[in-house]
Amino acid sequence: MPWLLAVVFVLVVFLCCNRNIVTGHDAPTWDASSYYAPEFTLVADYARAGRLLLWDPWINGGTPDNADPQVGAASPLMILVGTVAGGTEKGFRVYWLVIWFLGLLGMLLFARHLDAPVWAAVVVTLAYGFCGFYVGHAEHTTFVYSFSSLPFIFWRFDAALNSFRLMPAIEAGALWGLSATRWLYLP
Numbered sequence: 001m002p003w004l005l006a007v008v009f010v011l012v013v014f015l016c017c018n019r020n021i022v023t024g025h026d027a028p029t030w031d032a033s034s035y036y037a038p039e040f041t042l043v044a045d046y047a048r049a050g051r052l053l054l055w056d057p058w059i060n061g062g063t064p065d066n067a068d069p070q071v072g073a074a075s076p077l078m079i080l081v082g083t084v085a086g087g088t089e090k091g092f093r094v095y096w097l098v099i100w101f102l103g104l105l106g107m108l109l110f111a112r113h114l115d116a117p118v119w120a121a122v123v124v125t126l127a128y129g130f131c132g133f134y135v136g137h138a139e140h141t142t143f144v145y146s147f148s149s150l151p152f153i154f155w156r157f158d159a160a161l162n163s164f165r166l167m168p169a170i171e172a173g174a175l176w177g178l179s180a181t182r183w184l185y186l187p
Helices: 002-017 018-022 031-048 076-085 091-115 119-127 133-134 142-161 167-178
Strands: none
Touching: 002 091, 002 119, 018 091, 031 076, 031 091, 031 142, 031 167, 076 091, 091 119, 091 142, 119 167, 142 167
């Protein structure tokens, strides 16, 4: 129960700190609004039509967007959020906040795995969630996506090292691979 309260508390703090984004009074800026949001819209529109984005005929005389990991055309999370939220600016804001919050959730899970006290896990999670990398690279959706994957990867990798089992190692590798479906960069 205390861990569930920790998740709720972290979510409330996260949403309060991003209230202007949540309410639509503000939006992610620079690259997020000029590059990543339109690409999200395209991926979401294709997903809602039951198709995967393979080719973008509207940029550079046509580009193979499925081959550009920065677009996220192969990202299961982007496809899922795009299907549910739609290819709108609001849908992009939801996606952007979801991938950012997943990093905080991953940090809480990792802290729980390490048997950290709940209060310490909350402090570390909030520090991680609002660290310079997240805040400084918020416009770079691909970086946020990959950075949010790190706690999950470390959690499963540490579980593999501690248990001498193969399955958590496979999970860590799969999570690392999924983090690359959005970008080939892990900090």
